[in-house]
Amino acid sequence: MSRHQRPIALSLLAATLLLTACKPDEEEEDNGGGGGTPVQTTPYTLEIPANMPPMTIPADNPMTVEGVTLGRFLFYEERLSGNNTQSCASCHAPQFAFSDHGLQFSVGIDGIAGDRNSMALQNLGWEQRFFWDGRATSLEEQILQPVENPIEMHEQWPNAVAKLQADPGYQGLFADAFGGSIDKYKAAKAIAQFLRTMISGNSRFDQFQRGEIQPTIDEGLGILLTQQEGGDPSLGLGGQWGADCFHCHPHGGALFTDGIMRNNGLDSQFTDLGLGGVTGLPQDMGVFKVPTLRNVALSAPYMHDGRFATLEEVIDHYDSGGHPSTTISPFMKFTQGGLQLTPEKKAQLLAFLNMLTDMDFVNDPDFQDPGTP
Ligand code: HEC
Numbered sequence: 001m002s003r004h005q006r007p008i009a010l011s012l013l014a015a016t017l018l019l020t021a022c023k024p025d026e027e028e029e030d031n032g033g034g035g036g037t038p039v040q041t042t043p044y045t046l047e048i049p050a051n052m053p054p055m056t057i058p059a060d061n062p063m064t065v066e067g068v069t070l071g072r073f074l075f076y077e078e079r080l081s082g083n084n085t086q087s088c089a090s091c092h093a094p095q096f097a098f099s100d101h102g103l104q105f106s107v108g109i110d111g112i113a114g115d116r117n118s119m120a121l122q123n124l125g126w127e128q129r130f131f132w133d134g135r136a137t138s139l140e141e142q143i144l145q146p147v148e149n150p151i152e153m154h155e156q157w158p159n160a161v162a163k164l165q166a167d168p169g170y171q172g173l174f175a176d177a178f179g180g181s182i183d184k185y186k187a188a189k190a191i192a193q194f195l196r197t198m199i200s201g202n203s204r205f206d207q208f209q210r211g212e213i214q215p216t217i218d219e220g221l222g223i224l225l226t227q228q229e230g231g232d233p234s235l236g237l238g239g240q241w242g243a244d245c246f247h248c249h250p251h252g253g254a255l256f257t258d259g260i261m262r263n264n265g266l267d268s269q270f271t272d273l274g275l276g277g278v279t280g281l282p283q284d285m286g287v288f289k290v291p292t293l294r295n296v297a298l299s300a301p302y303m304h305d306g307r308f309a310t311l312e313e314v315i316d317h318y319d320s321g322g323h324p325s326t327t328i329s330p331f332m333k334f335t336q337g338g339l340q341l342t343p344e345k346k347a348q349l350l351a352f353l354n355m356l357t358d359m360d361f362v363n364d365p366d367f368q369d370p371g372t373p
């Protein structure tokens, strides 16, 4: 009962709250993270860059300073894995925009590699679907999965919770953030709060959008290219011959994803069914989450299976028009026969993608390993 050991330098109000909260809590059954004991928490104010939209926070998981602090410890906590060697950060490391050390496939605690590329973690508070196949629809739900995934952290939540419960540091952190006993739902809520603070919004593109800098000529032309249609046959050779990225990776809201699941023409035959593996529907086969393009220069390799090692290869894929299939997006069909980008235009597109790198984000001291609780 760490709460009783915590400092008594509380205001009278806090002390009263604590006392009234104490008794019911001891009898209260774990309610699946649906709130727990009322504790005095400090609201966390998200600083959202001026060129980005407001973030909707789920009503049952308000942002608190205590929750974010706990979430940060848990994100770097190796005891969440079966043999205490792997944390979330093992596969989501800051200097790679919180993706996995340039690896095509991440390797779990048993040395077994998965079959999907680790995803960069940033601006997730604006997103609705998680994982390459979109199988999770909230961060809180997503976070419960890697711990028990047999080829990732390979631990049972009851064991992980027992390890945290045995640590007075975590007893205090959980009590401060949520009150009551430790459970996996509170752990997931805390990590979700931490992830929502991980906002990347100070790339050169953001600075340009806010009118703080002028882009270079190549960057400026690259921005234009992404917003122009590809070689639409109906427009004939006089079509804009742009790079046509904006339908799926729009600049609006500065998120560079439309949040829709699509097929960008990687394969004609699908080995990974993507969303189709979740829903079983024919129209979802080979359909994947449109990822953000932010910090993409830091998060190689690319696509759900990390098949492209460089951004040049990615650009060549779109330039080729992709591989036809029953589910390829009409936005890719437009470009059948290829975008026919000149080497100059490819270089401009690359300049645009590099413009999305945000070193302030990856170096932000608030997102680094906080050490032991
Ligand atoms: C063994 C490596 C590994 C570990 C450990 C790991 N992840 Fe991941 N993470 C991945 C991979 C690979 C994917 C993509 C998986 C997929 O799409 O099926 C992913 C996807 C995600 C996503 C989805 C992002 C998006 O844009 O949809 C989030 C969020 C995430 N991980 C958070 C976490 C958290 C939090 C932890 C710790 C509790 C964690 N991960 C532990 C490898 C890992």
Ligand code: HEC
Pocket (backbone or CB within 6 Å): 120, 226, 243, 244, 245, 246, 247, 248, 249, 261, 262, 263, 264, 266, 288, 289, 290, 291, 292, 293, 296, 299, 301, 302, 303, 304, 305, 314, 315, 318, 329, 331, 332, 349
């Ligand atoms: C039809 C929608 C669509 C269009 C158009 C499109 N993309 Fe994509 N993009 C996607 C999807 C879907 C993925 C993920 C596909 C997968 O992994 O299976 C993706 C992935 C990427 C990735 C890899 C990101 C990562 O984290 O691995 C990059 C980079 C990228 N696109 C850049 C571009 C550029 C540049 C353009 C314009 C030339 C463009 N995209 C046009 C839908 C699209």
